[in-house]
Amino acid sequence: MxxxxxxxxxxxxxxxxxxxxxxxxxxxxxxxxxxxxxGKTTLLRCVNYLEKPNGGEIAxxxxxxxxxxxxxxxxxxxxxxxxxxxxxxxxxxHKTAIENVMEGLVVVKKLPKAEARQKSIxxxxxxxxxxxxxxxxxxxxxxxxxxxxIARALALEPEVILFDEPTSxxxxxxxxxxxxxxxxxxxxxxxxxxVTHEMGFARDVANHVVFMDEGVIVEQAPxxxxxxxxxxxRTKQFLKRITPELNYSI
Amino acid sequence: xxxxxxxIWTAFVNLLSAIPTTLLITAVxxxxxxxxxxxxAFARIYKVPLLSQIATAYVTFxxxxxMLTHLLxxxxxxxxxxxxxxxxxxxxxxxxxIPMIWFAFISFSITAGAYMSEVIRSGLLAVNRGQLEAxxxxxxxxxxxxxxxxxxxxxxxxxxxLSNSVIGMLHGSTLAFTVSVVDINAQAQIVASxxxxxxxxYLAAAAIFWGLTLLIERLTxxxxxxxxxxxxxxxx
Numbered sequence: 001m002x003x004x005x006x007x008x009x010x011x012x013x014x015x016x017x018x019x020x021x022x023x024x025x026x027x028x029x030x031x032x033x034x035x036x037x038x039g040k041t042t043l044l045r046c047v048n049y050l051e052k053p054n055g056g057e058i059a060x061x062x063x064x065x066x067x068x069x070x071x072x073x074x075x076x077x078x079x080x081x082x083x084x085x086x087x088x089x090x091x092x093x094h095k096t097a098i099e100n101v102m103e104g105l106v107v108v109k110k111l112p113k114a115e116a117r118q119k120s121i122x123x124x125x126x127x128x129x130x131x132x133x134x135x136x137x138x139x140x141x142x143x144x145x146x147x148x149x150i151a152r153a154l155a156l157e158p159e160v161i162l163f164d165e166p167t168s169x170x171x172x173x174x175x176x177x178x179x180x181x182x183x184x185x186x187x188x189x190x191x192x193x194x195v196t197h198e199m200g201f202a203r204d205v206a207n208h209v210v211f212m213d214e215g216v217i218v219e220q221a222p223x224x225x226x227x228x229x230x231x232x233x234r235t236k237q238f239l240k241r242i243t244p245e246l247n248y249s250i
Numbered sequence: 251x252x253x254x255x256x257x258i259w260t261a262f263v264n265l266l267s268a269i270p271t272t273l274l275i276t277a278v279x280x281x282x283x284x285x286x287x288x289x290x291a292f293a294r295i296y297k298v299p300l301l302s303q304i305a306t307a308y309v310t311f312x313x314x315x316x317m318l319t320h321l322l323x324x325x326x327x328x329x330x331x332x333x334x335x336x337x338x339x340x341x342x343x344x345x346x347x348i349p350m351i352w353f354a355f356i357s358f359s360i361t362a363g364a365y366m367s368e369v370i371r372s373g374l375l376a377v378n379r380g381q382l383e384a385x386x387x388x389x390x391x392x393x394x395x396x397x398x399x400x401x402x403x404x405x406x407x408x409x410x411x412l413s414n415s416v417i418g419m420l421h422g423s424t425l426a427f428t429v430s431v432v433d434i435n436a437q438a439q440i441v442a443s444x445x446x447x448x449x450x451x452y453l454a455a456a457a458i459f460w461g462l463t464l465l466i467e468r469l470t471x472x473x474x475x476x477x478x479x480x481x482x483x484x485x486x
Contacts, residue, residue, distance in 0.1 A: 048386075048387055049386075050383050050386060050387065076389070076391060079386060079387065079389050080389035082387075083387060083388060084383075084384075084387035086380060086383070086384065086387075088380055090378075090380035090381060090383060090384035091384070092381065092384065092385075092399055093378075093381065093403060093480055093481075094399075094402050094403050094406065094477075094480045095480070103388065103398070104388035104389060104390075107390060107394055107398060108388060108389040108390060108394075136479070136480040137480070138480060138481065152388065153387075153388075156388055156389065
């Protein structure tokens with residue numbers, strides 16, 4: 001279970017997150033929606049401590065960190081319980097696909113190389129890249145790179161995988177292959193927090209949808225409820241704007 | 251004046267014995283300079299209090315003064331310092347026992363460090379922040395991330411400029427003659443003045459320097475090919 005309590009973050013005078021509380025149960029897929037600048041990516045990055053929250057508490061599983069006085073060691077511990085899939089993939093450029101997946105296993109988890117290799121091959125097979133083991137990121141398409149990114153995150157068997165707009169940098173025709181991989185692993189019961197603009201994906205895969213705006217959680221509900229019966233005015237406006245296909249007026 | 255082509259060869263053979271001295275000065279100053287440069291670059295990038303100011307002052311002063319001046323400052327300044335310190339601490343150590351070549355080692359390392367710190371800094375800055383974030387996200391410590399992810403990429407980016415520094419130090423090492431270290435160029439001067447065949451001697455010296463430089467260029471090309479496998483070239 002992931003529990004965020006009273007998380008706040010500001011850059012100078014600009015408050016990006018205002019006392020956010022969020023609970024994600026084990027095995028749940030939570031999708032965070034919101035207009036740009038709403039703080040959804042910042043919130044996700046706070047969970048992995050890529051952004052340092054100004055206050056609040058982060059708990060992943062039974063590990064709790066008070067953000068105000070988190071030590072280096074605590075941050076390192078916390079990071080090992082989550083993994084991030086980035087919008088820009090951020091694969092290690094100087095390493096091949098399989099080396100990217102092995103890196104965390106060998107360096108962080110201290111697995112023997114042969115075992116790490118076996119595991120990495122299995123994971124790359126799972127994301128459909130068995131034939132690209134020795135390709136460098138520069139030799140892969142965006143969709144392939146992102147699938148390596150997902151395999152890299154899966155390898156660490158974290159308690160939660162954080163997806164930061166995993167398909168936003170992709171060509172439209174490559175979005176499908178990445179989403180279907182995420183769908184597949186969601187079905188395996190891996191806890192996920194996903195920031196995305198893919199409404200179809202949110203509808204089908206999420207157990208819970210969170211709508212954020214201006215640094216606060218405006219509304220959260222199961223997708224069927226949030227999409228068809230939003231309570232807050234701000235949510236209605238947002239959904240209307242991003243799902244124009246439901247608006248048939250000319 | 252008549253040129254004596256056969257003396258070029260005679261001089262050439264005579265100069266070979268000075269190659270190790272030149273290479274030693276170059277190797278020491280480049281290696282120590284790299285380490286100093288790395289430290290200075292890090293201090294500046296991470297804005298380490300005090301250290302970053304010292305590093306900035308060091309880089310601007312050393313790059314703002316000639317290499318020969320560094321050598322002379324070290325040559326005349328260091329012994330005073332060492333003797334004073336030795337007397338204070340009662341070490342019984344005399345600066346006159348320092349071998350001459352050490353003045354070249356020390357001053358050239360300081361020179362190389364300043365130039366190389368900027369090369370290394372540019373290499374480190376060229377690595378995308380996302381690489382570091384990805385390393386953190388899989389649970390690496392800062393040191394692991396730097397060593398395994400950031401350094402190799404920074405090095406690959408810096409390599410062409412680093413080879414420039416190495417060649418610069420190879421050629422700069424000729425200044426060591428000022429403190430009576432006999433390198434290739436100094437040996438050429440000795441051979442020339444004893445035989446009154448200056449042009450021939452320096453031509454031989456030039457040939458050796460060119461040869462050594464070609465060697466460095468070849469070596470860089472090989473390393474570059476190896477560690478740049480992952481890059482399909484920036485603009486090409």
